[in-house]
Amino acid sequence: MFKWKWEWKQSFIFIETLKPLRFSVLFFIKGAEAKVSNKYKRVLIKLSGGAVAGGSEFGFDPERMEHIANEIMSVVEKGIEVCLVIGGGNIFRGNMASAWGIERAEADNIGTLATVVNSLMLRGVLKAKGIHEVRVMTAIPLTSVAEPYIRLRAIHHLEKGYIVIFAGGNGQPYVTTDYPSVQRALEVNCDALLVAKQGVDGVFSSDPKKDVYARKFSSLHYNDVLKHDLRIMDQSAFILARDYELPVHVFNFDEPGSMSAICAGEHRGTIISRDSVFAYEESDLEVQSKKAPS
Ligand SMILES: Nc1ncnc2c1ncn2[C@@H]1O[C@H](COP(=O)(O)OP(=O)(O)O)[C@@H](O)[C@H]1O
Numbered sequence: 001m002f003k004w005k006w007e008w009k010q011s012f013i014f015i016e017t018l019k020p021l022r023f024s025v026l027f028f029i030k031g032a033e034a035k036v037s038n039k040y041k042r043v044l045i046k047l048s049g050g051a052v053a054g055g056s057e058f059g060f061d062p063e064r065m066e067h068i069a070n071e072i073m074s075v076v077e078k079g080i081e082v083c084l085v086i087g088g089g090n091i092f093r094g095n096m097a098s099a100w101g102i103e104r105a106e107a108d109n110i111g112t113l114a115t116v117v118n119s120l121m122l123r124g125v126l127k128a129k130g131i132h133e134v135r136v137m138t139a140i141p142l143t144s145v146a147e148p149y150i151r152l153r154a155i156h157h158l159e160k161g162y163i164v165i166f167a168g169g170n171g172q173p174y175v176t177t178d179y180p181s182v183q184r185a186l187e188v189n190c191d192a193l194l195v196a197k198q199g200v201d202g203v204f205s206s207d208p209k210k211d212v213y214a215r216k217f218s219s220l221h222y223n224d225v226l227k228h229d230l231r232i233m234d235q236s237a238f239i240l241a242r243d244y245e246l247p248v249h250v251f252n253f254d255e256p257g258s259m260s261a262i263c264a265g266e267h268r269g270t271i272i273s274r275d276s277v278f279a280y281e282e283s284d285l286e287v288q289s290k291k292a293p294s
């Protein structure tokens with residue numbers, strides 16, 4: 001009589017057959033976990049080019065790259081779907097046009113390419129961190145180095161648990177990466193936009209680097225940001241976020257764990273949303289009263 005015997009060879013074939021499914025299984029489990037324990041299921045993280053530069057403001061700093069990768073992975077490992085936009089300010093910004101005596105649209109093209117360089121760098125560092133697939137999608141054709149941006153494809157990547165980096169802004173001059181961050185977040189149905197800032201804890205009543213009496217807001221409505229001209233992001237980006245009710249969190253990226261705390265529903269930095277009201281951070285009031293001259 002035939003007696004089926006499990007052999008090493010069969011075990012090997014069985015494991016090999018399951019391999020293509022490993023991402024799906026992992027992300028199905030992570031996805032279920034995310035729904036239970038997190039406030040957000042899919043987020044877009046907006047980083048400035050300065051985030052990769054460290055103290056020097058230009059170029060790349062390995063320690064900063066390590067910090068960024070760790071912070072992003074801490075969100076991904078919670079089962080949250082993550083897409084990213086990184087600026088290009090550590091290489092070039094369009095507003096440097098006049099200093100270089102070049103046309104604005106030309107300078108913006110250079111800035112746009114700078115965002116692609118940063119995105120590729122970020123992909124490299126994130127890939128080195130783990131098993132997750134990381135895809136760069138560009139708004140301008142650069143098919144030898146990255147995928148073209150196709151909305152439904154981006155959503156499909158995210159559903160499979162891939163990290164997606166949107167590079168090249170929206171492919172148009174006269175904007176920074178702020179507006180395309182909101183645009184992409186809306187296009188791929190993100191639950192929130194996380195705006196990572198360096199050395200600033202959130203949105204303040206005035207620039208905290210110039211005004212020691214600047215007070216931090218714990219929450220704001222979009223219209224408050226516009227009305228008080230709080231320059232934490234381009235106004236056009238806030239108008240788009242307001243019109244389509246995308247929650248925006250502005251927080252200090254230097255503080256480890258901020259992003260995963262926000263995704264878990266904890267308060268960090270400043271929240272700007274449809275339901276939030278004009279409110280100062282309470283702990284900040286004490287600090288300010290100590291600073292104020294008696
Ligand atoms: N109302 C405000 N609240 C917080 N930061 C502000 C405000 N107005 C201006 N800033 C400045 O914006 C900067 C944060 O943006 P940053 O990430 O440096 O800029 P960018 O995105 O242009 O690279 C802070 O360094 C801060 O000095």
Ligand SMILES: O=c1ccn([C@@H]2O[C@H](COP(=O)(O)OP(=O)(O)O)[C@@H](O)[C@H]2O)c(=O)[nH]1
Pocket residue numbers: 047048049050086087088089090092093094095107108109110111112113114115168169170171172173174175176177178180
């Ligand atoms: O859709 C876009 C996105 C970016 N840029 C250019 O790319 C530069 C770099 O982006 P950003 O200023 O947002 O970088 P960050 O300040 O966030 O580092 C911008 O200044 C613009 O010149 C552009 O022209 N169109």
